[in-house]
Amino acid sequence: MTAAKNDGQRVDSRDLDIPEEPLAVSVLTGFLGSGKTTLLRHLLAHPAMEETAVIVNEFGEIGLDHLLVEKATEDTVLLNSGCLCCTVRGDLVEGMRDLYKRRVKREVPPFKRLIIETTGLADPAPILQTLMTDPLLSNRFRLDGVVTTVDAANGSETLDRQLESVKQAAVADRILLTKSDLVEEPARKALEQRLHSLNPAAPIYESVQGAVDPALLFNAGLYDPQKKSPDVQAWLKAEAYDQTDHGHHHHDVNRHDASIRAFCLTYDKPLDWDRFNSWVEMLITLYGGNILRIKGLLNVAEIEQPIVIHGVQHVFHPPVRLEDWPDDSRQSRIVFIVRDLKPEMFEHTLKAFNEDSSAPI
Structure with a gap:
């Protein structure tokens, strides 16, 4: 079987880089100022994050200047870490479809993982629904999990005032407590307990200046590529919930x-x-x-x-x-x-x- 290239030439479809398994997608969310940009900068510089693509809203919101090696298109940059960063200003579905097609055509590096960074005010639920329902996306991508950043210095006040931040923490598979070096231990522990009450099964990790082991944040979802099966124990932790009073906190x-x-x-x-x-x-x-x-x-x-x-x-x-x-x-x-x-x-x-x-x- 052959496929047509844009210039009219023919190419054997066996030369196309079509993955055997759906590509892992992680949703990175967190309220404004919670450290998503700093976290991304460190993650993309980590050797374990090679062959990663990132979708963000605007390049102006993310400080990646020291990682840039060339600008591929108006909306795409290649990073010297082997990662790819693109911006989607419109529909996420179209952006993901386009990115996947460019991957197949080898117009961009053959990334193996995709991170979607939401805006600070975003409800992550629509993104999760999109990944589940769009026919092409669900065949080409698999939801790995939701990583939520929470500002240790301002997290309690943000949870008090912003319902979006509560939902972001509630749906997380991993919670990353940022700026923990700026608060005293009693305040940090109180915030951790509040987050645990919201989402008992999500592990809570700390990060200072974005430094964190990527292995803690990824491979968090229904599907473990190493085991080739849904890793239920990784996310369904019934013992973490207070079953005696049915979760009343x-x-x-x-x-x-x-x-x-x-x-x-x-x-x-x-x-x-x-x-x-x-x-x-x-x-x-x-x-x-x-x-x-x-x-x-x-x-x-x-x-x-x-x-x-x-x-x-x-x-x-x-x-x-x-x-x-x-x-x-x-x-x-x-x-x-x-x-x-x-x-x-x-x-x-x-x-x-x-x-x-x-x-x-």
Whole structure:
């Protein structure tokens, strides 16, 4: 099979650099001034981040001057670290599609990872939904995880005043506490506890002047390329949630994050898939905007292997069947991060959807 080049010449498609596996995408978010730019600068200079592409909004917001080696196009620069940085001023889907096509045509270096930096005021949920729903993107890219930067010096005040920062922390797979050298230990610990209450399963790491080991931030999502399977244990940590009171966290009710909570429901008996699916559809229809994330490992009746689910607001990944259970437990474990919704509602409605006279949950 051959493909046409822009100049009319023919090229064997075997010469095109089409990856066998979808490219890993990490979303880097965090409120204004939380250190995303400084973090990116250090990450892109790290040897482990070679063959990385970055999408940012404007070059003016990112200080990469000392890394530039040539300007490839108006919107793309090549870095001496082997990385690629491009700016997308319009639609993210078109930008990612164009970047991928240029990679296939070898108009840009053959990057193996993509980092999307959001603006400081962005809600990351629409980006996650885009990665899940666009047919081309979902076939070419896979969501690795969300990395959220939080300013240790101003983080508590930002969480008090800016709901966007609360959502950014709540949906994170990794939280990076920046500028921790500027605060006293009691204040830092109090902020860490607040972030842990928002998102119990997300590891919290510290960074000073952007310095951090990239291995701590990446390979955080559903899919572990080393194991060739969804790495459930890396993100579904049911033991991190307070199951005794269904995730009720006793912090200051005047804070915005009082409306956002994380909790985990567990069930010992196998779930009926059709009824469970109906329950999820009901949740999406009625409360989709307030369901920030759902992650689950399910024991489904008449299926020996576990089923993985992952959703963001109104959008869900197709269910994935694992080859085996990641541990000895056969419980269904479903993690929720929600806004203005009570855990009891989820527990009671799931029971109502699955309960019958012969097999109550």
